[in-house]
Amino acid sequence: MSSRLVFLCGLLVFVVVAKAIQPGPFFSLSADPEPFPTAYAAAAPATPNAYRDKPSVRVLQLLGSMNVMWEGAFDAAGADYRPPSIESRGQSERGCGGTVETDWAGVYCATGERIVIDMEDHLVVRAAVGDDESDDLLGYILAHEVGHHVQHERGLYSRETQAATVRAELHAECLSGVWGRAAGRKPAPHWSFSSDADHGSADQQRRWFARGYRRGRPADCDTIWDD
Numbered sequence: 001m002s003s004r005l006v007f008l009c010g011l012l013v014f015v016v017v018a019k020a021i022q023p024g025p026f027f028s029l030s031a032d033p034e035p036f037p038t039a040y041a042a043a044a045p046a047t048p049n050a051y052r053d054k055p056s057v058r059v060l061q062l063l064g065s066m067n068v069m070w071e072g073a074f075d076a077a078g079a080d081y082r083p084p085s086i087e088s089r090g091q092s093e094r095g096c097g098g099t100v101e102t103d104w105a106g107v108y109c110a111t112g113e114r115i116v117i118d119m120e121d122h123l124v125v126r127a128a129v130g131d132d133e134s135d136d137l138l139g140y141i142l143a144h145e146v147g148h149h150v151q152h153e154r155g156l157y158s159r160e161t162q163a164a165t166v167r168a169e170l171h172a173e174c175l176s177g178v179w180g181r182a183a184g185r186k187p188a189p190h191w192s193f194s195s196d197a198d199h200g201s202a203d204q205q206r207r208w209f210a211r212g213y214r215r216g217r218p219a220d221c222d223t224i225w226d227d
Contacts, residue, residue, distance in 0.1 A: 036218040040076040044069035044182035049135050055119050056088050062139050063115075065183050066146045073218050074153070084149040085114040106141040108148035115145040133189050140188045140209075143179040147172030150218075156225075162197070167224050169199040170208040174221035177212025187213055 045065045051058040067083045074081035096109035096116070106117045117138075126134035150156075151168060180187060188209055193202040212221050 035222040036073055037076050038217070038219045040073060040219065041216050042069050042073060042178050042182040042218060044179055046184050047139065049131070052131050052135070055138075058135070058138070059086060059088065059117055059119075059142060062142050063146070066143055066179055069179055069182050070146070070150060073150075079154075082113065082153060084108070084146065085112070087114060087116045088119045105137075106145045108145045108152075110148075110152050113149060113152065115142065115149065117142060117145075136186055137189060137192050139183075139185060140176045140180065140192070143176035144172045146179070147175035150175060165198050166200045166204075170204055171221055171224045173199075173205050174208040174212035174224065175218060177209040177214075178216055178218055178221065181213045181216040 045068055047062055047065045049058065051061060063083075063086055067081070070083075071081045096107060096111065106115060108115050125137060128134075148168070151171065156168070156171070176188070190206075193205040193209070195201045199205060208221070208224065
C-alpha cells in the first residue's frame with residue numbers, strides 16, 4: 001500500500017471519528033461556535049396543557065415539542081440531534097455529579113446528557129400564580145435547559161470563564177424564546193427574570209429571550225458569541 005493511500009485512509013478514519021465525537025458539520029472541533037443556518041425558522045408542535053394534573057407527563061409533552069424543533073434545526077445544519085433524557089426530582093435531592101443543587105428549578109447535566117426538573121418548585125409556583133402562568137414558566141425552564149443540551153451537542157458548552165458562563169446562559173435563554181415562538185406560546189412571564197452572577201442581569205435575560213421569541217431563528221441567538 002502506497003504512503004499516499006495510507007495517508008488518505010488515515011484521514012478518512014480521522015473524519016469519521018471526529019464526526020462521532022462532535023455531531024454537526026465536519027471539521028467543527030474548534031472552540032468557535034458552529035452557527036445554525038441563518039435562513040432556518042424554527043417550527044414546533046403546539047403544546048396544549050392536557051396534563052395539568054400530571055406534571056411529570058406534562059414535562060414529557062413539552063420536551064417532545066422541543067425535540068421536534070431541534071431535530072429540524074440540526075437537520076438544517078447537516079447534523080444529527082440526540083434528545084436529552086429527563087428526570088423529575090425534589091429540591092432536597094441531588095443534582096449533577098453528586099453535588100447538592102440549591103435554588104434551582106431545572107439543571108442540565110452534560111455528563112449523561114440529562115435534564116433534571118424540580119417538580120416541587122413547579123407545584124409551589126402553580127399554587128402562587130395559577131395553572132397558566134406556572135405552565136408557561138415550566139415550559140421555558142425546560143426549553144432553557146434543552147438550550148444547554150443544544151450547546152453541548154454543538155460543542156458550545158464552554159464555562160471556562162465567568163463571561164463564558166453568562167453568555168452560555170443568555171444564549172440558552174434566547175433559544176428558549178425561539179421555542180416559545182415556534183410552539184405558539186405566550187412570552188415568559190415578566191416576573192420570571194431575575195439577576196444573578198451566572199445568568200446575567202434581568203434586563204439582559206429579557207432582551208435575549210425577546211430576541212429569540214421575536215425572530216424565531218436559532219442563528220439569531222448565536223450572535224451572543226460575538227456581541
